[in-house]
Amino acid sequence: xxxxxxxxxxxxxxxxxxxxxxxxxxxxxxxxxxxxxxxxxxxxxxxxxxxxxxxxxxxxxxxxxxxxxxxxxxxxxxxxxxxxxxxxxxxxxxxxxxxxxxxxxxxxxxxxxxxxxxxxxxxxxxxxxxxxxxxxxxxxxxxxxxxxxxxxxxxxxxxxxxxxxxxxxxxxxxxxxxxxxxxxxxxxxxxxxxxxxxxxxxxxx
Numbered sequence: 001x002x003x004x005x006x007x008x009x010x011x012x013x014x015x016x017x018x019x020x021x022x023x024x025x026x027x028x029x030x031x032x033x034x035x036x037x038x039x040x041x042x043x044x045x046x047x048x049x050x051x052x053x054x055x056x057x058x059x060x061x062x063x064x065x066x067x068x069x070x071x072x073x074x075x076x077x078x079x080x081x082x083x084x085x086x087x088x089x090x091x092x093x094x095x096x097x098x099x100x101x102x103x104x105x106x107x108x109x110x111x112x113x114x115x116x117x118x119x120x121x122x123x124x125x126x127x128x129x130x131x132x133x134x135x136x137x138x139x140x141x142x143x144x145x146x147x148x149x150x151x152x153x154x155x156x157x158x159x160x161x162x163x164x165x166x167x168x169x170x171x172x173x174x175x176x177x178x179x180x181x182x183x184x185x186x187x188x189x190x191x192x193x194x195x196x197x198x199x200x201x202x203x204x205x
Contacts, residue, residue, distance in 0.1 A: 007148055007188045008035035016186045016193070022167055023190060026197045033196035040146045041113045042106055043073050048141045049098050049133060050091075065089040075103035098133025105131050121149050144188050153180045153187035163194040 002010050013032055017024040038044045050066075051059040066089040070077045078099050081089075086096040105111045111131065116124055121143055128139045140154035154160060155177065165171055170179050183190040199205040 003035075005148065006035045006037065007144065007150055007192055008033060012150070012186050012189050016183075016189050020183065020190070023193050025167075026193050030196060030200040033192040036145055036192065036195075037148060038145045040117065042075060042102070044146050045102060045128075045134075045138075045142055046073070046078075046099055048138050048145075049095060049102065051141070052095070052138060062090045066091060075106040078103040079107070095133070101132035102134070117147070121147075121152065144191070149188060151185045151187045153183065153191050155180065157191075159198045160191055160194050163198045167194075167197070 004011055013027075017027050038047070047059070047063050050062050054062075067073055069085070069089050070081075081096075083093065083096065086093075086099075091099070102111070106113075111127065116127065119127070124143060124147070125136070125139045128134045128142065129136065135156075137154050137156040140152050140156075143149040143152050144154075161176060164176055164179060168179065170176055180187060180190075196205075
């Protein structure tokens with residue numbers, strides 16, 4: 001059943017592909033992207049931190065190692081791990097710091113995931129980016145994949161920028177920003193289409 005509250009839905013897909021030929025061409029070539037979605041909460045945000053600046057395959061492997069090592073994937077269990085244990089799970093020193101910072105914030109009740117659900121994207125961004133290791137890209141991915149916010153475009157995502165340059169004549173940062181502004185209020189759906197093109201073309205899905 002089509003769910004209009006999700007990023008990928010027939011009504012929004014029609015609006016985007018009708019208004020912008022680029023997305024119509026992607027649809028003709030590869031079809032409509034899946035509605036990538038993850039549950040809200042601590043585990044998903046940790047996974048997104050692990051995905052920073054590495055391939056999805058590497059991040060998945062690191063998450064599985066860590067998940068299998070822990071009795072329970074929780075803030076208290078993360079904080080119990082030594083540097084050596086983190087390294088044995090292929091977690092870099094930097095990302096270990098980020099996971100610990102997030103875990104401590106949750107334990108201190110400075111971040112409560114159920115309250116994020118009632119907040120708008122600006123307030124969610126303010127809250128998340130106040131935590132060490134969480135910047136705009138990590139927040140964008142959480143807003144899109146976990147909270148299904150419909151109007152986010154992660155300008156720090158290399159795959160998206162690569163795809164825009166590949167499919168258009170736009171090469172400058174300013175041009176890319178102007179291009180993405182024209183995609184409001186369906187920037188998340190546009191990003192899903194561009195990711196889908198990127199992955200399909202490279203036979204990664």
